[in-house]
Amino acid sequence: MKPQNEKSAIIERADFQALLDALIDRGYRVVGPTLSEGAIVYDELTAASDLPIGWTDEQEAGFYRIKKRDDSSLFGYTVGPHSWKKFLHPPVLRLWQARREGNGFQIIAEQEEPQKFAFIGVRSCELHAIAIQDKVFTGGNYVDPYYKSHRDRLFIVAINCGEAGNTCFCVSMNTGPKASFGFDLALTEILEDGRHYFVVEAGTEAGREVLQEIEHRTASDEEIEAAERRVENAATQMGRNMDTSGIKELLYRNHENPRWTEVASRCLTCANCTLVCPTCFCSTVEDTTDLTGDHAERWRKWDSCFTMDFSYIHGGSVRSSSKSRYRQWMTHKLASWIDQFDSSGCVGCGRCITWCPVGIDITEEVRAIRESENE
Numbered sequence: 001m002k003p004q005n006e007k008s009a010i011i012e013r014a015d016f017q018a019l020l021d022a023l024i025d026r027g028y029r030v031v032g033p034t035l036s037e038g039a040i041v042y043d044e045l046t047a048a049s050d051l052p053i054g055w056t057d058e059q060e061a062g063f064y065r066i067k068k069r070d071d072s073s074l075f076g077y078t079v080g081p082h083s084w085k086k087f088l089h090p091p092v093l094r095l096w097q098a099r100r101e102g103n104g105f106q107i108i109a110e111q112e113e114p115q116k117f118a119f120i121g122v123r124s125c126e127l128h129a130i131a132i133q134d135k136v137f138t139g140g141n142y143v144d145p146y147y148k149s150h151r152d153r154l155f156i157v158a159i160n161c162g163e164a165g166n167t168c169f170c171v172s173m174n175t176g177p178k179a180s181f182g183f184d185l186a187l188t189e190i191l192e193d194g195r196h197y198f199v200v201e202a203g204t205e206a207g208r209e210v211l212q213e214i215e216h217r218t219a220s221d222e223e224i225e226a227a228e229r230r231v232e233n234a235a236t237q238m239g240r241n242m243d244t245s246g247i248k249e250l251l252y253r254n255h256e257n258p259r260w261t262e263v264a265s266r267c268l269t270c271a272n273c274t275l276v277c278p279t280c281f282c283s284t285v286e287d288t289t290d291l292t293g294d295h296a297e298r299w300r301k302w303d304s305c306f307t308m309d310f311s312y313i314h315g316g317s318v319r320s321s322s323k324s325r326y327r328q329w330m331t332h333k334l335a336s337w338i339d340q341f342d343s344s345g346c347v348g349c350g351r352c353i354t355w356c357p358v359g360i361d362i363t364e365e366v367r368a369i370r371e372s373e374n375e
């Protein structure tokens, strides 16, 4: 029997609402999974009953459905179409406004107080995705003020996966299924032997303080082992896998592989894969003026390397073919991202596979390119 982990505590299901209440009382805007229009998405939560209780999801390439479970699990599903980047790096953001004043104009900066978000139900792959976006938005010479101000105030409640989805491959990417860093509290949900409870680990002082406000007790060895079994179960259920050995060199070597033409014949360049991806960060800037010309605004919007405009430079797009755009996306994710940020740009969440309308599967594309070298 393993020694009892002093950091682990137990919160009973009946006390779960107290966790949300403690965060709301501390001024957090609590967001987490909820059901909307046939999908599990991230939105504001005010009560535990807002969670998709007793629901799960079925995912395959180009396929997503929710269905009822035969238990009342709070977190019995994997990741949906939303990722947490929609809160830290919003799809649409006004950067500033300008007002005409005489012959000139005055810039009106955005004054909004940053929101204190508490994310509930963050998966391990998503913690890795947030860490990747931290590097992108705060790790270089140019820090994104919106991202940083929200990130600095963020409280994260992670949930360890007890089941994996058909499009998950976090084990291949070393990003899950157990949350190992980047959380204030990490929960493992257990429904066993007629009991329903959470094994809780605090990762920060803020997490410990919130835990102190909630009814809890020290976890027993058996309860900790039950939590470990849940995560081990998820690790054995990965629906996909990707051989990442030498992947950067593999893709750089295969810039002219005929597979790019084959995948381009299926790809609609719809950009779904980049919009659902928790690490994709590209944006564009648009200026608008009102009809009087007295008022102008500058907006930042998510962009995608799959659009023609994305690589438009004085008179034409650099990547005018679907082939060059798909190759750019996948080679950036899995190869040049490593040169740029010292990590893969993929955390194995599987969203791009599920939400691709024609079911293009990044793991299959890597496999095809790898196997073509042996032909």
Ligand code: SF4
Pocket (backbone or CB within 6 Å): 266, 267, 268, 269, 270, 271, 272, 273, 274, 306, 352, 355, 356, 357, 358, 359, 360
């Ligand atoms: S790979 Fe799929 S999701 Fe991505 S742009 Fe092509 S068709 Fe759309």
Ligand code: SF4
Pocket (backbone or CB within 6 Å): 273, 276, 277, 278, 279, 280, 333, 345, 346, 347, 348, 349, 350, 351, 352, 353, 362
């Ligand atoms: S590339 Fe696909 S599997 Fe990888 S992180 Fe992005 S959406 Fe998830």
